[in-house]
Amino acid sequence: MRAFSFVLLLGVLGCGATTLDEVSPEVWALEPTYAQHVRPLFETHCTSCHSSLGARAGGVELDQYESAFAGRVHQVCVTVEPEVVARFGAALTPFQRSGQPPRAPCEGWEVGSMPTGARSGLLLDEQVILARWVETGAAR
Numbered sequence: 001m002r003a004f005s006f007v008l009l010l011g012v013l014g015c016g017a018t019t020l021d022e023v024s025p026e027v028w029a030l031e032p033t034y035a036q037h038v039r040p041l042f043e044t045h046c047t048s049c050h051s052s053l054g055a056r057a058g059g060v061e062l063d064q065y066e067s068a069f070a071g072r073v074h075q076v077c078v079t080v081e082p083e084v085v086a087r088f089g090a091a092l093t094p095f096q097r098s099g100q101p102p103r104a105p106c107e108g109w110e111v112g113s114m115p116t117g118a119r120s121g122l123l124l125d126e127q128v129i130l131a132r133w134v135e136t137g138a139a140r
């Protein structure tokens with residue numbers, strides 16, 4: 001099942017856009033799920049450092065739906081480029097505590113800081129998949 005999902009994902013991604021306008025209509029139309037679209041991306045780029053089974057850098061676990069769902073806006077914010085934040089706006093706005101002033105998209109978080117180290121970041125298409133996942137309700 002997982003191998004099948006991964007092949008499907010590669011098929012949708014094509015060769016990688018360099019601007020948001022080049023991201024394919026298929027990617028924009030996706031209603032991504034954690035199991036099919038998001039988890040494979042986290043496994044490629046993140047779970048070596050963020051797993052409930054091993055390293056839990058910063059206390060972040062991305063290998064389980066529940067914890068990935070709980071931190072969904074934060075995780076996407078630290079993974080995407082500023083133009084993705086600008087495009088998705090409200091969907092990437094941190095939770096506003098009652099009595100506190102409204103917050104801006106990704107306010108307080110370091111956009112594009114993950115993955116750290118020598119690893120290259122996600123393709124723009126992959127970033128849009130993560131942002132769409134949050135925007136469409138972060139389905140399991």
Ligand code: HEC
Nearest residue numbers: 045046049050057058060074075078079114115116117119
């Ligand atoms: C090479 C190891 C490594 C990889 C790969 C990595 N991270 Fe991290 N991450 C860390 C470390 C270490 C911290 C804690 C220190 C810090 O905040 O820089 C962290 C912190 C975080 C935090 C909390 C940041 C904060 O503001 O407290 C989030 C969210 C996060 N990572 C998400 C991700 C996502 C999503 C990916 C994949 C796209 C990823 N990380 C890939 C090492 C990694």
